[in-house]
Amino acid sequence: MKFTVPVLEVHGVEITTVFYKxxxxxxxxxxxxxxxxxxNQGRQQTxxxxxxxxxxxxxxxxxxxxxxxxxxxxxxxSLGVKPEHYPIxxxxxxxxxxxxxxxAATDEIIHAWADAYxxxxxxxxxxxxxLYEQVASxxxxxxxxxxxxxxxKVKESDVITSFYLAPVDQSAIPVFEPGQYITxxxxxxxxxYLVNRQYxxxxxxxxxxxxxxxxxxxxxxxxxGKVSNYLHDHIHNGDxxxxxxxxxxxxxxxTSSGPVVFISGGVGITPFISMVNSIANSEPNRYVSFxxxxxxxxxxxxxxxxxxxAKQMTDYHLSFIYENPSETDRLDKHFKKEGYxxxxxxxxxxxxxxxxxxxxxxxxxxxxxxxxxxxLRIPEEQIHYEFFGPSMKLDV
Numbered sequence: 001m002k003f004t005v006p007v008l009e010v011h012g013v014e015i016t017t018v019f020y021k022x023x024x025x026x027x028x029x030x031x032x033x034x035x036x037x038x039x040n041q042g043r044q045q046t047x048x049x050x051x052x053x054x055x056x057x058x059x060x061x062x063x064x065x066x067x068x069x070x071x072x073x074x075x076x077x078s079l080g081v082k083p084e085h086y087p088i089x090x091x092x093x094x095x096x097x098x099x100x101x102x103x104a105a106t107d108e109i110i111h112a113w114a115d116a117y118x119x120x121x122x123x124x125x126x127x128x129x130x131l132y133e134q135v136a137s138x139x140x141x142x143x144x145x146x147x148x149x150x151x152x153k154v155k156e157s158d159v160i161t162s163f164y165l166a167p168v169d170q171s172a173i174p175v176f177e178p179g180q181y182i183t184x185x186x187x188x189x190x191x192x193y194l195v196n197r198q199y200x201x202x203x204x205x206x207x208x209x210x211x212x213x214x215x216x217x218x219x220x221x222x223x224x225g226k227v228s229n230y231l232h233d234h235i236h237n238g239d240x241x242x243x244x245x246x247x248x249x250x251x252x253x254x255t256s257s258g259p260v261v262f263i264s265g266g267v268g269i270t271p272f273i274s275m276v277n278s279i280a281n282s283e284p285n286r287y288v289s290f291x292x293x294x295x296x297x298x299x300x301x302x303x304x305x306x307x308x309x310a311k312q313m314t315d316y317h318l319s320f321i322y323e324n325p326s327e328t329d330r331l332d333k334h335f336k337k338e339g340y341x342x343x344x345x346x347x348x349x350x351x352x353x354x355x356x357x358x359x360x361x362x363x364x365x366x367x368x369x370x371x372x373x374x375x376l377r378i379p380e381e382q383i384h385y386e387f388f389g390p391s392m393k394l395d396v
Contacts, residue, residue, distance in 0.1 A: 011100050019096035027088055031193040033079050071249050073124055077131040078183040078247035079196055080144055086121040093117060135245040140174040140207075145185055145242040151209060153237055156301035160267060161232055162202065162213040168240060172207040176246035178278040179271040179358075179386075182210060185242040188230050197227045200270040201246060202302075204277035210243070213301060215267035250360075250386035252278065259287040259352045263341070263369050265361025266294055271386065272358065273302050280312045288313060291350060293321040293341055293365065297329040307334065319349060343372035351376055359385040 024031055094113060098105045136143040152164035167173065181200045188195055203211035216232045217225025235241065252275050262272040269292055279286055294300040310316050319336040322329050329335055337345055357378060359369050366385055373383055
């Protein structure tokens with residue numbers, strides 16, 4: 001397959017763009033699974049191109065990309081992707097390669113891709129089947145979507161609102177790993193297809209409820225969040241929404257009890273709220289540095305919650321970085337910097353021997369933080385990060 005790699009590097013996004021166009025024209029029912037917003041922004045196309053390229057590069061050593069396979073498989077399970085979808089995807093992927101490459105798509109290349117896709121899809125189907133069985137067989141688990149009722153709705157900041165969700169059947173909820181997410185499925189009036197969105201669980205594991213914390217996407221000159229705005233404006237206490245069981249690999253390492261440094265930007269704080277609350281409950285003496293960046297204090301969610309944790313923990317260090325702080329923000333004892341986090345600030349305030357670093361936030365934020373940690377020679381295996389949405393290639 002190596003002879004196809006340069007072609008994919010050049011034409012990958014073009015191929016995947018044609019692929020999705022043809023796929024949805026012939027199988028519009030799949031729009032009930034895919035995130036329409038990511039399609040419109042081109043993120044899904046880029047993510048698929050990156051995944052296809054990685055598969056081509058490591059087709060003879062798929063074990064090398066198993067962490068990526070597992071991450072994607074978790075998302076597929078959470079969205080309800082099934083084995084019967086893979087032949088449909090394969091057919092349209094090969095069709096897109098032919099359409100884009102034209103005469104360059106020789107029989108040899110198409111046959112090679114057909115064989116490669118067969119091998120790759122069988123791996124995904126196998127991994128996803130295991131995941132379906134795991135979530136269905138765990139205590140209080142379930143396989144696909146399940147109805148949950150909103151038992152509380154709390155405004156956390158000017159732009160973020162939390163929803164507390166409990167099973168309609170009044171069962172307990174399954175244990176989940178701090179940092180995992182769930183998929184919410186909604187039928188929005190006027191929309192021809194169901195819409196799905198994935199949100200991090202923002203409360204520590206418990207038996208009674210899940211909490212998700214949703215940012216209203218309504219900034220000027222940016223795509224408006226159809227689902228986030230609907231949740232903010234139209235979903236209230238007593239309403240019912242469908243959810244899948246918790247998923248995701250971006251979780252606290254259970255094999256370590258050493259120092260932890262959380263670095264979040266904006267709504268990227270949500271998985272860390274679950275993580276830090278879990279540490280406070282089970283390891284209150286563990287070293288934790290929590291660094292959060294946002295535009296200002298009014299847009300920062302969970303300020304009181306993360307501040308109050310200092311009463312439970314003995315070695316807890318909290319830092320707020322605001323792009324445009326108000327005078328009130330400047331009086332907060334945890335306010336440490338105006339503007340953006342840079343490498344120099346990280347060097348003075350975030351480098352801790354033996355620490356595990358967890359980073360989450362928008363793509364530009366991730367790029368800046370990961371680049372800074374790399375410059376500071378933090379070992380790669382001690383850095384953990386997650387995108388919100390399809391995985392994009394980071395320039396670090």
